[in-house]
Amino acid sequence: xxxxxxxxxxxxxxxxxxxLLMGPGPISAYPSVLRAMSAPLVGQYDPFMTATxxxxxxxxxxxxxTRNDATLLVDGTSRAGIEAAMISLIRPGDRVLVxxxxxxxxxxxxxxxxxxxxxxxxxxxxxxxxxxxAIEEAIARVKxxxxxxxxxxxxxxxxxxxxxxxxxxxxxxVLFYSDATASLGGNPFEADAWGLDAAxxxxxxxxxxxxxxxxxxxxxxAVEVVQARKKIEAGIRExxxxxxxxxxxxxxxxxxMILDYWGPRRLNHHTEATxxxxxxxxxxxxxxxxxxxxxxxxxxxxxxxxxxxxxALGLVVFGDVAHKMTNVVAVExxxxxxxxxxxxxxxxxxxxxxxxxxxxxxxxxxxIGTMGYNAREDAVLTTLAALEAVxxxxxxxxxxxxxxxxxxxxxxxxxV
Amino acid sequence: xxxxxxxxxxxxxxxxxxxLLMGPGPISAYPSVLRAMSAPLVGQYDPFMTATxxxxxxxxxxxxxTRNDATLLVDGTSRAGIEAAMISLIRPGDRVLVxxxxxxxxxxxxxxxxxxxxxxxxxxxxxxxxxxxAIEEAIARVKxxxxxxxxxxxxxxxxxxxxxxxxxxxxxxVLFYSDATASLGGNPFEADAWGLDAAxxxxxxxxxxxxxxxxxxxxxxAVEVVQARKKIEAGIRExxxxxxxxxxxxxxxxxxMILDYWGPRRLNHHTEATxxxxxxxxxxxxxxxxxxxxxxxxxxxxxxxxxxxxxALGLVVFGDVAHKMTNVVAVExxxxxxxxxxxxxxxxxxxxxxxxxxxxxxxxxxxIGTMGYNAREDAVLTTLAALEAVxxxxxxxxxxxxxxxxxxxxxxxxxV
Numbered sequence: 001x002x003x004x005x006x007x008x009x010x011x012x013x014x015x016x017x018x019x020l021l022m023g024p025g026p027i028s029a030y031p032s033v034l035r036a037m038s039a040p041l042v043g044q045y046d047p048f049m050t051a052t053x054x055x056x057x058x059x060x061x062x063x064x065x066t067r068n069d070a071t072l073l074v075d076g077t078s079r080a081g082i083e084a085a086m087i088s089l090i091r092p093g094d095r096v097l098v099x100x101x102x103x104x105x106x107x108x109x110x111x112x113x114x115x116x117x118x119x120x121x122x123x124x125x126x127x128x129x130x131x132x133x134a135i136e137e138a139i140a141r142v143k144x145x146x147x148x149x150x151x152x153x154x155x156x157x158x159x160x161x162x163x164x165x166x167x168x169x170x171x172x173x174v175l176f177y178s179d180a181t182a183s184l185g186g187n188p189f190e191a192d193a194w195g196l197d198a199a200x201x202x203x204x205x206x207x208x209x210x211x212x213x214x215x216x217x218x219x220x221x222a223v224e225v226v227q228a229r230k231k232i233e234a235g236i237r238e239x240x241x242x243x244x245x246x247x248x249x250x251x252x253x254x255x256x257m258i259l260d261y262w263g264p265r266r267l268n269h270h271t272e273a274t275x276x277x278x279x280x281x282x283x284x285x286x287x288x289x290x291x292x293x294x295x296x297x298x299x300x301x302x303x304x305x306x307x308x309x310x311x312a313l314g315l316v317v318f319g320d321v322a323h324k325m326t327n328v329v330a331v332e333x334x335x336x337x338x339x340x341x342x343x344x345x346x347x348x349x350x351x352x353x354x355x356x357x358x359x360x361x362x363x364x365x366x367x368i369g370t371m372g373y374n375a376r377e378d379a380v381l382t383t384l385a386a387l388e389a390v391x392x393x394x395x396x397x398x399x400x401x402x403x404x405x406x407x408x409x410x411x412x413x414x415x416v
Numbered sequence: 417x418x419x420x421x422x423x424x425x426x427x428x429x430x431x432x433x434x435x436l437l438m439g440p441g442p443i444s445a446y447p448s449v450l451r452a453m454s455a456p457l458v459g460q461y462d463p464f465m466t467a468t469x470x471x472x473x474x475x476x477x478x479x480x481x482t483r484n485d486a487t488l489l490v491d492g493t494s495r496a497g498i499e500a501a502m503i504s505l506i507r508p509g510d511r512v513l514v515x516x517x518x519x520x521x522x523x524x525x526x527x528x529x530x531x532x533x534x535x536x537x538x539x540x541x542x543x544x545x546x547x548x549x550a551i552e553e554a555i556a557r558v559k560x561x562x563x564x565x566x567x568x569x570x571x572x573x574x575x576x577x578x579x580x581x582x583x584x585x586x587x588x589x590v591l592f593y594s595d596a597t598a599s600l601g602g603n604p605f606e607a608d609a610w611g612l613d614a615a616x617x618x619x620x621x622x623x624x625x626x627x628x629x630x631x632x633x634x635x636x637x638a639v640e641v642v643q644a645r646k647k648i649e650a651g652i653r654e655x656x657x658x659x660x661x662x663x664x665x666x667x668x669x670x671x672x673m674i675l676d677y678w679g680p681r682r683l684n685h686h687t688e689a690t691x692x693x694x695x696x697x698x699x700x701x702x703x704x705x706x707x708x709x710x711x712x713x714x715x716x717x718x719x720x721x722x723x724x725x726x727x728a729l730g731l732v733v734f735g736d737v738a739h740k741m742t743n744v745v746a747v748e749x750x751x752x753x754x755x756x757x758x759x760x761x762x763x764x765x766x767x768x769x770x771x772x773x774x775x776x777x778x779x780x781x782x783x784i785g786t787m788g789y790n791a792r793e794d795a796v797l798t799t800l801a802a803l804e805a806v807x808x809x810x811x812x813x814x815x816x817x818x819x820x821x822x823x824x825x826x827x828x829x830x831x832v
Contacts, residue, residue, distance in 0.1 A: 010705055011471055013448060014455045014694045017464055021457065026687055029457050032429060037453040037691055039430045041437065041445050041626055043769040048433055055427055075628060076492040076668065077686040083668045110647070111667045204687055210457055212491060212628060212689030231526070249665050251527045252492065252499045268774070270493040271442055271620055273628025275453055276692065278430045289426055353459040358684070 019347075020374065022383045023355030024154040024328050024367040025182065026204035026211055027374050029279075033209045036282040037275045044271050053262060056277060059284035060215050062292065063184065063207075064199065066191035070218035070255075072262045073280050075273045078181040078202025080253070081214025083111050085177055085198045088226045088248050088255035089146055092116035097144035097174075099123075099130050101160060102153030103358045104179060112148060115249070120144065126360055127319030129160045136168045146175040152183030152325040154205075155358050157318070157367065159187055159325040166195020175222060181205060184215075185287055186299035186327040186371050197222040206299060206327055207283040208372025213276040215284075216255075223259065230256025232267070299326040302375035305410035306368060309384040312406035313391065313398050318365045327371040330357065332364060337394045339363055345393065350386040377411050435763075436790065438799045439771030440570040440744050440783040441598065442620035442627055443790050445695075449625045452698040453691045460687050469678060472693060475700035476631050478708065479600065479623075480615060482607035486634035486671075488678045489696055491689045494597040494618025496669070497630025499527050501593055501614045504642045504664050504671035505562055508532035513560035513590075515539075515546050517576060518569030519774045520595060528564060531665070536560065542776055543735030543746075545576045552584045562591040568599030568741040570621075571774050573734070573783065575603055575741040582611020591638060597621060600631075601703055602715035602743040602787050613638040622715060622743055624788025625699040629692040632671075639675065646672025648683070715742040718791035721826035722784060725800040728822035729807065729814050734781045743787040746773065748780060753810045755779055761809065766802040793827050 021027040042049045053072075060071045074081045086108070090096055096117040098109040101124050112119045120142045124130055139147060147169055152159045162178060169176040177198040180189055184199075186206030191199055197219040203209030218226070231247045231254065232238075248254040252270065260267040287295050303326035310331050311317060318330035333339040339356065343366065346352045355367035368387075370380055384403035391398045437443040458465045469488075476487045490497045502524070506512060512533040514525040517540050528535045536558045540546055555563060563585055568575045578594060585592035593614040596605055600615075602622030607615055613635040619625030634642070647663045647670065648654075664670040668686065676683040703711050719742035726747050727733060734746035749755040755772065759782065762768045771783035784803075786796055800819035807814045 010701060011475075013701075014452045014468070014697060016456050016458050017462075019456065019458050019462065021459055023459055026457055026460060026690065029691075034454040034456065034691075036430045038450040040432050040435065040450065041442055041620075042432050042435050043437055043439055043763075043771075044442060046433075046435065046763070046769065052430070059427075076496060077689055079686045080492060080496075080668050083666065087666070107667070114663065114665050114667050116665070202687070204457075210689060210691040211687040212692050247530065249530050249532070250499065250503070250669075251523075251530050252496050253666075253668075270495045271618070271627040273493055273626060273692070274442065275450075275626040275695070276628050276689075279691070281430060285426060285429075347459075347462070353462065355459075 018351050020352045020379060020382065022369055022374060022379065023353045024369050025371065027208070027369055027371050029210055030208040030283070030286055030373045032286065033279050033282045036278040039278050041274045045266065049274065050266060052277060052281060053272065056281040056284065057262065059281060059288060060217065062288045063215070063284050064191040064217045065189060065193065066217050068191065068217045068219055070223045070259055072216060072258065073277065074214040074216050074258065075270055075276065076214055077211045078200065078204070078214050081200030081202065081216050082108065082179050084253040084255055084258070085200050085216060086111050086148065087115045087250050087253050088229070089175055089177065089198060089222060090115040090117045091246060093118060094145040095120060095142055096146050096148060097138055097142045098148045099135055099138065101129055101156060101158055102126055102150065103155035104150045104153045108148040108150065108179060126156045127158065129158050129320065129323045132161065132164045135165060139168060139172050139174055143172070144174055146177060148177050151178050151180040151189065152187060154182040154328055154367065155361065157324050157328045157330045158320065159183060159323055163194050170195055175225070183325055185295060186375065187325055188296060191217050203280055203283050206371045208286065209279045209283040213273065213280040215280065218255065226255040226259070230254065296326070299371065299375045301410065301414040302370035302380055303327055303329065305377070305380045305407035306370050308410050309380065309403040309407035310368065312402040313384070313388055318361070327375065328367055328369045330361070330365040330367045333366060334391065334396045337391065337396050339366065342390050342394050345390045346386055352383055352386050380407050434767050436768045436795060436798065438785055438790060438795065439769045440785050441787065443624070443785055443787050445626055446624040446699070446702055446789045448702065449695050449698045452694040455694050457690045461682065465690070466682060468693060468697065469688065472697040472700065473678065475697060475704060476633065478704045479631070479700050480607040480633045481605060481609065482633050484607065484633045484635055486639045486675055488632060488674065489693065490630040490632055490674065491686055491692065492630055493627045494616065494620070494630050497616030497618065497632050498524065498595050500669040500671055500674070501616050501632060502527050502564060503531045503666050503669050504645070505591055505593065505614060505638060506531040506533045507662065509534060510561040511536065511558055512562050512564060513554055513558045514564045515551055515554065517545055517572060517574055518542055518566065519571035520566045520569045524564040524566065524595060542572045543574065545574050545736065545739045548577065548580045551581060555584060555588050555590055559588070560590055562593055564593050567594050567596040567605065568603060570598040570744055570783065571777065573740050573744045573746045574736065575599060575739055579610050586611055591641070599741055601711060602791065603741055604712060607633050619696055619699050622787045623699040624702065625695045629689065629696040631696065634671065642671040642675070646670065712742070715787065715791045717826065717830040718786035718796055719743055719745065721793070721796045721823035722786050724826050725796065725819040725823035726784065728818040729800070729804055743791065744783055744785045746777070746781040746783045749782055750807065750812045753807065753812050755782065758806050758810050761806045762802055768799055768802050770799070796823050
């Protein structure tokens with residue numbers, strides 16, 4: 001076929017099958033977030049565009065629990081936010097400490113390695129979190145420039161307590177960065193009260209939007225570090241502008257430049273992804289409209305209902321339940337049940353997605369999420385009813401109706 | 417205010433003002449692209465999702481004019497695509513040649529510097545392109561590992577001829593990369609016939625979508641280079657997987673890893689930005705549905721009509737018109753007309769955006785685009801009618817109706 005031949009036959013407009021996404025994320029977006037993305041575009045420096053960027057920054061201050069001026073979006077998936085934070089804050093050769101309690105701890109370590117850091121890790125078994133003392137001991141020993149700590153690691157469902165870490169970092173002069181992709185919006189997060197210097201997230205978990213935009217917030221101390229390393233491009237540089245020699249090894253992720261674009265100078269960098277900005281704005285607006293604490297409570301109840309439901313079905317929950325995120329639970333796949341076939345039956349016959357897992361847990365556990373729009377009673381009960389039917393089909397002994405009723409009981413006892 | 421106080425008053429759903437975007441991009445998206453983004457999400461490994469990724473790759477082969485297997489999207493703006501290509505192909509210390517004929521040449525050089533390349537540039541005056549001989553002479557002298565060459569630089573509106581460059585690069589053993597962000601879809605581009613090793617774009621110009629997804633295509637030779645440098649993350653690495661020491665200094669932009677995610681192994685990397693994938697798919701689908709050559713011809717006619725219109729209004733066109741992109745024209749701001757005030761009047765009173773410029777052209781020229789959805793007769797004539805009114809308001813002597821009629825004449829003579 002010649003390269004100019006048309007693709008034959010051309011497909012029609014996108015028409016996704018109906019799906020209830022109850023995995024570890026991405027999950028079904030709020031309908032109004034989907035609608036927001038179909039709003040018409042405006043120009044990059046249209047007063048409406050810059051006002052929308054500014055408004056979105058203020059909305060995310062409310063979501064993060066911060067007054068950080070440097071609260072904005074990185075144009076890319078949650079991983080883009082992680083890389084922007086780490087590569088802008090880490091100078092080559094800096095010592096970086098990453099406590100690893102699941103796959104995303106490995107990711108932070110790997111991104112720090114790419115940034116040419118001297119990376120030190122500590123590990124706990126998957127399914128556990130670190131005692132604060134273990135992190136403090138490692139900080140005292142390693143003396144890192146930066147601590148990179150995942151809050152909620154979906155690979156294990158664990159939620160690492162962060163509330164005492166900021167004070168420790170402050171005492172040791174360590175920058176404190178957290179990846180809150182999986183947890184933000186469905187679990188408490190207090191950027192200012194907990195002393196975070198940098199935190200990043202994505203829309204596709206508890207924020208209830210699509211992957212592709214990464215909210216980020218930076219303390220004044222973090223901003224000082226990134227501003228000292230900022231370059232201004234030759235094509236738009238003016239006399240007197242700085243040109244750092246200790247530059248960030250990325251243009252796209254140079255937070256100093258990105259801050260100049262989001263800040264009053266509006267210095268051109270990338271062309272802000274307008275539709276994703278609209279989506280991110282709507283995700284934050286919905287959280288603040290419902291109330292940040294109310295949304296977290298809705299996640300807590302949905303998670304408790306799903307937990308009660310899977311336990312009532314006789315499934316064994318993986319990991320330290322006392323430190324589980326509200327919004328996802330991992331259950332061991334019962335002996336004799338083919339894990340991937342059962343997941344396929346959930347998807348094909350019920351239109352419901354639940355998740356598999358990574359690394360040491362691959363083939364051992366399923367992960368079931370209750371987040372964002374889907375942290376709802378009907379989504380929880382429907383998933384449990386389907387799961388019961390599928391388990392029975394594959395020969396597992398499951399008590400009839402027990403999962404649904406245990407979850408409904410949680411809702412009956414809750415005020416949500 | 418405490419950090420948990422709600423933002424008061426909360427804004428309503430996004431409600432952008434009506435805008436006809438006739439600047440250098442972003443431009444108004446095709447309505448069906450906006451609709452595609454409001455389609456429901458599916459899971460990351462849903463068979464529909466992976467099939468949609470594969471289908472989108474094939475659609476972009478048609479857009480790029482290539483049979484390259486490695487034809488995919490980078491999740492970020494057009495600049496993300498540029499950085500992914502350059503940082504994955506350039507090893508620290510590699511010699512890189514960048515011919516600069518506008519702002520985006522400076523950007524390629526700057527990104528190559530971030531990748532720790534030994535960067536060599538040649539320059540022509542803004543408003544000109546390079547003769548092929550000048551590029552060949554520089555290649556022979558510099559002996560670069562990679563040539564980075566912008567096709568269409570919106571800062572000057574110039575379209576650098578590329579068709580003879582691939583053969584030269586091939587003779588000298590040089591990787592040939594082009595940034596086609598501003599030109600792809602509205603001007604001829606033949607990745608295979610012209611011997612490109614890598615090319616990148618964005619949706620927000622002639623492809624008629626929002627910023628936020630970067631189509632990219634890589635030749636087999638380019639794939640060999642990036643695969644040799646690929647790392648696999650510790651969290652998902654299996655025995656026998658390679659772990660390169662000569663690694664790319666970015667995880668997010670490591671094309672070897674991104675290819676493993678888009679390829680048959682479907683190895684988890686980022687979570688593909690589903691809504692932007694839907695948008696990118698629809699942009700390519702619309703081009704192939706209308707016919708790639710037909711779309712380019714539509715841009716050619718719209719550009720010729722706009723050119724005739726602004727000349728009939730007495731405006732002086734900037735740069736070498738014989739080498740102008742079809743989809744944007746730069747005109748000198750007439751003496752005595754306040755450029756930014758006139759642009760503001762276009763926007764505020766007519767809802768039409770035209771563009772300012774950068775660097776040496778800032779305050780000297782306006783840039784008027786006719787691209788994607790807006791490469792249409794009604795968009796061209798409406799813009800010219802409004803421009804005439806605004807020029808007259810600011811005291812310029814403009815012949816009544818001449819711009820609109822000159823443009824309409826072009827359409828009367830064309831078969832579009």
